[in-house]
Amino acid sequence: MTDTAGPDDVARLLEFLHGRDAPCPLCGYNLRDLTRPECPECHHELLLTVGITRPNFLWFLLAVIPCAFAGIAASLLLIPMTLQTVMGGGLPPPPLFALDALGWLSAAGGLVLVRHRFAFLRQSPKRQRILATAVWAANVLALLAFLGVMASL
Ligand SMILES: [Zn+2]
Structure with a gap:
């Protein structure tokens, strides 16, 4: 063939x-x-x-969106972390580094999703929904951990 x-x-x-x-x-x-x-x-x-006339990108987009926001949040979090270090306030607490790394990890996962988008789209709608839900769950857990750490600082 x-x-x-x-x-x-x-x-x-x-x-x-x-x-x-x-x-x-x-x-x-x-x-x-x-x-x-x-x-x-x-x-x-x-x-x-x-x-195909209309590929369904809904679950793919829903899976990529939290990764993009996590990447943006990780980038923005670097600003106060860098300023604190440069202004002589010492290194930020280690949990902040870990959470920032989680944001970058999520962004990297989003890039992997984009790179392998056709493999994602070949999955059944049910499996796409499960994958998108798993991505959201991981990102919501990371956000809750971030808020918990920020509240404890
Ligand atoms: Zn023509």
Whole structure:
């Protein structure tokens, strides 16, 4: 099995456009009765393929959002930690370093999710929901730990 269409496949895929309106994805030119995989208007080569119409990104986005916010929070937390150190207030307490590291770890997890987004999207909706819920649970626990540490300082 090949990943791309061969010449016979291209001919069969072009038959789909015989007598059927379809816009060029780049310029919008009507590709009705197209005879070769190139737009007659903008002259871009066309990829004839089978695709999905609407991938569902809901659970993926819900999984990435807390990671992004944790990364932003970890970055912002570095400002007072650095200022305290530079202004002679000494090093911040170790739990603050640990929590900042958790924020960076979550951000790194978010980057891994983005990098492997298609693997995530191939999962069943139920599994995507479970993964997104697990990411949220981990981030909420880290936030509660952060608030607990901040209250104890
Ligand atoms: Zn075109």
